[in-house]
Amino acid sequence: xxxxxxxxxxxxLAEFDDIPGTRVFTAKRARKGYWLNQFAMSxxxxxxxxxxxxxxxxxxxxxxxxxxxKLAVLxxxxxxxxxxxxxxxxxxxxxxxxxKSFQFAAGSMTGMTQEEYAEMMLKGxxxxxxxxxxxxxx
Amino acid sequence: xxxxxxxxxxxxxxxxxxxxQTGTSNNDYWGPVFRGYDWVKEWIAKDENKPDVVVLVYNDxxxxxxxxxxxxxxxxxxxxxxPADEGxxxxxxxxxxxxxxxxxxxxxxxxxxxxxMTIMNQMDVDHGCTVPLSMFFGEPxxxxxxxxPLPVNVVTYPPPSGNRxxxxxxxxxxAVESFPEDLKVQVWGTGGMSHQLQGPRxxxxxxxxxxxxxxxxxxxxxxxxxxxxxxxxxDAGSEGIELVMWLIMRGAxxxxxxxxxxxxxxxxxxxxxxxxxxxxxx
Numbered sequence: 001x002x003x004x005x006x007x008x009x010x011x012x013l014a015e016f017d018d019i020p021g022t023r024v025f026t027a028k029r030a031r032k033g034y035w036l037n038q039f040a041m042s043x044x045x046x047x048x049x050x051x052x053x054x055x056x057x058x059x060x061x062x063x064x065x066x067x068x069x070k071l072a073v074l075x076x077x078x079x080x081x082x083x084x085x086x087x088x089x090x091x092x093x094x095x096x097x098x099x100k101s102f103q104f105a106a107g108s109m110t111g112m113t114q115e116e117y118a119e120m121m122l123k124g125x126x127x128x129x130x131x132x133x134x135x136x137x138x
Numbered sequence: 139x140x141x142x143x144x145x146x147x148x149x150x151x152x153x154x155x156x157x158x159q160t161g162t163s164n165n166d167y168w169g170p171v172f173r174g175y176d177w178v179k180e181w182i183a184k185d186e187n188k189p190d191v192v193v194l195v196y197n198d199x200x201x202x203x204x205x206x207x208x209x210x211x212x213x214x215x216x217x218x219x220x221p222a223d224e225g226x227x228x229x230x231x232x233x234x235x236x237x238x239x240x241x242x243x244x245x246x247x248x249x250x251x252x253x254x255m256t257i258m259n260q261m262d263v264d265h266g267c268t269v270p271l272s273m274f275f276g277e278p279x280x281x282x283x284x285x286x287p288l289p290v291n292v293v294t295y296p297p298p299s300g301n302r303x304x305x306x307x308x309x310x311x312x313a314v315e316s317f318p319e320d321l322k323v324q325v326w327g328t329g330g331m332s333h334q335l336q337g338p339r340x341x342x343x344x345x346x347x348x349x350x351x352x353x354x355x356x357x358x359x360x361x362x363x364x365x366x367x368x369x370x371x372x373d374a375g376s377e378g379i380e381l382v383m384w385l386i387m388r389g390a391x392x393x394x395x396x397x398x399x400x401x402x403x404x405x406x407x408x409x410x411x412x413x414x415x416x417x418x419x420x
Binding site: 127 | 227334337
């Protein structure tokens, strides 16, 4: 008996676009964001953090990133960074360099203030109702 | 012979490590979370329960692995592993001491069982690995047991399926049971529960999903292991996919388990947090 299962990678991936407010880190995004994520990784080294803080633009120009990605980093616009293929675990090196927490970064992507976001979490977080599926509306 | 004596689950969020470091683990926010670990801390400190080795299943958060190398399943075979500098300096915790003999033994068995493991002879371990150690063992000068870190890719899609993770756990159990030394081995599944750290939907928490997941993990893993990724993503948030790692722990315990302890808490920073202690049952 064969273990082979028919897997349709296209429909597997297409379903991800049906989740509201969510960008799944697919191969396509991983390729687009390669240098942005590698830049973020470089901030794990103390000497790189110092050089970045001293002149952010000059440090970013050392990387083969899109201009949009560089501007998103300079603006600390985490949604825009994710649109450019950034992944939050890589980008965590950037907000850690800024002395910021995961809660700060996650909150900044919701359009809420940090206080409003923290309050939502204290009250049990964002309900999944209505934000599971765009097409299904559930 | 070595045997798998228990399985634990824990969150591994960096904020827990930060709470220990800043001395805030007893405040109004973190106190209830840390007290939720007290039962397991006391249980695991007893001689009869203390593991000789922990196979610690976690995901690396862009620390040991960058975008150049993305192993689906890796296993740490080194003598020891240093805490990674994740951008704020390494966590001030002891080095993680490995068990290369058992790690290599497990790696060989898994490869013969057709799991293509990546063998790590040099690897720094990040909060995914060290925070659960702190939560269960506190702040000792040295960790009280050997640790075999087992990082799983749950960041770049596709991660392994729940079914694949469950089968890996089953294979780990067989590997442990064929190791000639008399060792008590625990398997820990870390991460989760429901959470999303990115995009406008960040902050998602799904208590109903989490509690059902725990129930099925304990009583009906045969159904749970077949849950597709899209259901984790829709219901448990984009980072809730970490829960597939709990299925590795569950697979390693055998078909039936006894629940020793359960703790569920919302919120721990952005996440729902689940602690389980399970034992294989006859």
